[in-house]
Amino acid sequence: MGINDRMIFLTPGKDEMYVTKTPVEGRTCPECGSDDIARYPIGWVRGPRMVVKCQRCYHSLEVQRPAVEDNWPPFRAATYDWDASPAEGG
Amino acid sequence: MDKNQFFMTAEDVQADYGVDLITAETLRNGFIEATRHMHGTLLRSSFSNIIRDGMDFGVCVHLVNDDGTTDMVAITEGCTQFAFTHQHMTNMVLDEYGLENLGQGDTVICNDEWRGGIHFGDLNLFRVIHDADGKPAFVVSDAAHVFDIGGPVAGGFNTAAESMYEEGLRISPTLITSRDKPVRSMFNLLLENTRSPLHMLGDVRALLGTLRAGEDRVRALIDRYGIETVKGSARYALGLSERRMRQALLNTPDGDYSDEIFLDDDGLSTDPLKIKVEVRIRGAEAEIDFSGTDPQSLGSVKTGWQEAARAVVGPKVVLDPRHPMNGGAMRPFQVLMPPGSMVLSLPPASQSNHVEQGAKIARLMTRVMSQAFPEHAVADDSGTSGCVIMGGVDSRPGLEGTPYGGVLLMGGAWGATETSDGISFCQSSLFNCRSMIIEYSEKAMPVVIWEHGVLVDAAGAGEYRGGFAASYTYEALADAFITPIMDSSKFPAGGLAGGGPASMSFAALVRKDDRGQVHSFKGLLPLERMTPLFGAYDDEGVPDQVDGTWGNGTLLQTSKPTAYVLKAGELMRVFSASGGGYGDPLKRPAETVLYDVRNDFTTVAQAAEIYGVKIDPDRLTLDEAATASLRERLAAERGEGYEPALAHPREWPRTQAEFEAMRKRALGAPTAVEV
Ligand SMILES: [Zn+2]
Numbered sequence: 001m002g003i004n005d006r007m008i009f010l011t012p013g014k015d016e017m018y019v020t021k022t023p024v025e026g027r028t029c030p031e032c033g034s035d036d037i038a039r040y041p042i043g044w045v046r047g048p049r050m051v052v053k054c055q056r057c058y059h060s061l062e063v064q065r066p067a068v069e070d071n072w073p074p075f076r077a078a079t080y081d082w083d084a085s086p087a088e089g090g
Numbered sequence: 091m092d093k094n095q096f097f098m099t100a101e102d103v104q105a106d107y108g109v110d111l112i113t114a115e116t117l118r119n120g121f122i123e124a125t126r127h128m129h130g131t132l133l134r135s136s137f138s139n140i141i142r143d144g145m146d147f148g149v150c151v152h153l154v155n156d157d158g159t160t161d162m163v164a165i166t167e168g169c170t171q172f173a174f175t176h177q178h179m180t181n182m183v184l185d186e187y188g189l190e191n192l193g194q195g196d197t198v199i200c201n202d203e204w205r206g207g208i209h210f211g212d213l214n215l216f217r218v219i220h221d222a223d224g225k226p227a228f229v230v231s232d233a234a235h236v237f238d239i240g241g242p243v244a245g246g247f248n249t250a251a252e253s254m255y256e257e258g259l260r261i262s263p264t265l266i267t268s269r270d271k272p273v274r275s276m277f278n279l280l281l282e283n284t285r286s287p288l289h290m291l292g293d294v295r296a297l298l299g300t301l302r303a304g305e306d307r308v309r310a311l312i313d314r315y316g317i318e319t320v321k322g323s324a325r326y327a328l329g330l331s332e333r334r335m336r337q338a339l340l341n342t343p344d345g346d347y348s349d350e351i352f353l354d355d356d357g358l359s360t361d362p363l364k365i366k367v368e369v370r371i372r373g374a375e376a377e378i379d380f381s382g383t384d385p386q387s388l389g390s391v392k393t394g395w396q397e398a399a400r401a402v403v404g405p406k407v408v409l410d411p412r413h414p415m416n417g418g419a420m421r422p423f424q425v426l427m428p429p430g431s432m433v434l435s436l437p438p439a440s441q442s443n444h445v446e447q448g449a450k451i452a453r454l455m456t457r458v459m460s461q462a463f464p465e466h467a468v469a470d471d472s473g474t475s476g477c478v479i480m481g482g483v484d485s486r487p488g489l490e491g492t493p494y495g496g497v498l499l500m501g502g503a504w505g506a507t508e509t510s511d512g513i514s515f516c517q518s519s520l521f522n523c524r525s526m527i528i529e530y531s532e533k534a535m536p537v538v539i540w541e542h543g544v545l546v547d548a549a550g551a552g553e554y555r556g557g558f559a560a561s562y563t564y565e566a567l568a569d570a571f572i573t574p575i576m577d578s579s580k581f582p583a584g585g586l587a588g589g590g591p592a593s594m595s596f597a598a599l600v601r602k603d604d605r606g607q608v609h610s611f612k613g614l615l616p617l618e619r620m621t622p623l624f625g626a627y628d629d630e631g632v633p634d635q636v637d638g639t640w641g642n643g644t645l646l647q648t649s650k651p652t653a654y655v656l657k658a659g660e661l662m663r664v665f666s667a668s669g670g671g672y673g674d675p676l677k678r679p680a681e682t683v684l685y686d687v688r689n690d691f692t693t694v695a696q697a698a699e700i701y702g703v704k705i706d707p708d709r710l711t712l713d714e715a716a717t718a719s720l721r722e723r724l725a726a727e728r729g730e731g732y733e734p735a736l737a738h739p740r741e742w743p744r745t746q747a748e749f750e751a752m753r754k755r756a757l758g759a760p761t762a763v764e765v
Contacts, residue, residue, distance in 0.1 A: 009436035017428030018381040043398025043425035046159045047181040058372040075204035089191030
């Protein structure tokens with residue numbers, strides 16, 4: 001992944017914007033029994049997260065910290081995974 | 091549905107949080123008291139007028155959880171939005187900087203919108219409080235809008251900015267004190283990138299002192315009650331807010347509630363911008379989905395991460411308005427924001443003028459939650475911050491050559507509810523900053539404020555009418571760069587339950603009369619002294635939002651111009667949008683309408699036309715018989731889907747002579763009589 005990829009973005013060119021919900025196979029909602037489960041990015045009380053959620057009753061099966069490949073939130077500091085220097089308390 | 095599912099007994103509190111109820115309540119209030127001390131400290135010691143007078147700041151105490159995340163236990167805000175954003179921002183900033191890298195006396199500063207900040211003009215500071223073992227236990231944070239953060243426009247709010255490079259200095263999480271010593275390099279970076287180093291240094295020192303005051307108060311609680319009791323009580327404070335919000339959601343019918351709202355434009359083109367939301371309430375949880383919203387605009391009215399937090403303002407106002415805010419109230423909500431849209435723009439987009447979208451989000455979310463919970467419904471508010479940024483170089487004796495800057499906050503209006511008229515002169519629920527004290531503004535800046543009043547007939551009609559926003563006339567004493575932030579000039583605040591829409595934003599340049607004075611009466615001025623600046627006017631220059639055309643004969647084609655030059659001796663008059671009404675105006679008690687007429691809120695004409703109340707124009711007395719028959723006739727004449735007309739003044743005087751005659755006639759009648 002290039003240094004620019006999560007720092008500088010092109011201006012989007014669509015008419016309307018939507019959040020993409022990715023279907024999750026092989027899981028069942030413990031609340032309503034539906035197998036219509038999706039995973040998608042959310043803003044949550046403790047910041048950016050991914051939710052695995054029933055699309056019938058909207059029960060949240062899991063709230064996860066985003067993985068690198070989730071690109072969530074879109075912006076991420078280039079140095080996010082670097083060690084802190086001694087001057088920064090490291 | 092169990093109406094009491096989330097209620098707690100004293101036994102529950104002891105079992106769940108390990109603290110007896112009385113102590114837990116004492117400490118819940120102790121945290122709030124700590125933030126009140128911080129509030130007082132910042133108010134008394136800051137330099138920028140937008141902080142010490144406008145109260146554009148927030149101060150918070152957060153609990154550190156075992157996994158290193160934080161929860162905002164208490165907040166005392168001047169500006170409401172920080173009560174939502176600092177929950178997110180503290181988590182995002184400390185996650186990136188690393189809580190483990192912060193020792194005693196270390197402070198981190200950040201102003202970044204993509205890390206939970208609001209715009210570059212707000213500085214946010216974070217300081218960790220460690221327990222006796224050196225483990226992070228609490229965080230104190232504060233945020234304040236400093237006057238100037240660099241960039242091409244004094245005071246920021248550069249609506250014309252097409253990228254963040256035109257907005258000012260972007261500060262990623264950076265150390266600003268180390269073991270309580272100022273980090274010189276960071277101070278220099280701030281002081282050398284602002285138009286007023288004096289204000290910047292004063293404000294940053296005030297923010298740092300405020301965090302120390304907060305830490306002192308939290309440490310006093312720990313010393314007296316012990317760390318485990320204080321942490322348990324913090325968890326209780328959060329849990330109580332969460333339970334109240336979940337209970338309110340549970341008492342709201344499950345369903346999908348949606349609406350959309352439009353910003354006038356982005357300040358660069360004249361195209362309206364759509365924000366769409368669907369709120370899916372299921373049990374005690376809610377999903378807030380902004381899918382279907384327009385792509386990010388070129389102009390700077392869009393936002394980065396803010397709406398993930400600010401979207402909860404509407405639910406809070408409608409579902410649990412009375413309980414003190416903390417992070418617990420945000421737990422039931424998940425917010426979906428399409429990347430690249432108005433609500434989640436991508437770098438290098440500018441969010442310099444984020445405020446107008448923020449006001450619209452608060453209005454939109456209040457509207458949608460009002461569908462879900464009509465018992466607490468609130469009609470539309472102004473939907474704008476309704477303020478003017480002013481900056482330049484002073485020329486007053488003794489201040490020649492001194493850069494100055496600040497904001498004139500004149501106040502908007504709230505919508506009406508089922509039980510009361512809307513609040514007048516009050517900003518959107520998202521901001522709720524203080525209307526500026528005129529003498530403070532005139533001391534801080536080379537400006538004379540000639541008028542701060544209401545415009546007659548502007549509030550949305552209803553059994554309960556909307557609040558009145560301010561009309562505001564000011565004169566520049568030195569050439570000034572003026573940036574009015576006055577959206578809602580194209581789309582009015584709507585009424586509810588049969589209430590009517592309110593007057594929209596507009597502005598004009600004003601010339602003084604022959605005596606060198608500016609007099610308005612009921613907010614009306616002679617039109618021959620007004621030159622249309624922005625808003626809707628008819629072909630003869632009469633402000634007319636019903637039959638006139640937006641932009642007709644106006645000097646500007648946006649209500650959010652950037653750095654408009656007001657020369658020394660020139661006057662500008664701005665009218666902020668008012669609030670929507672609630673309920674059928676024919677049901678408003680005739681005596682109340684008479685009171686509004688006698689106090690110059692409503693004209694005799696509007697009283698008859700919209701409220702069906704007949705009032706003698708000379709004696710200002712009520713004709714009860716005529717009122718009864720007029721109300722009967724108006725009710726019978728209404729067609730299907732009747733809505734009261736958009737509130738607006740009907741009687742603009744054209745000339746100074748007409749103005750004097752109108753004033754003389756009205757002053758001959760009794761005014762301001764008690765009901
Ligand atoms: Zn389910």
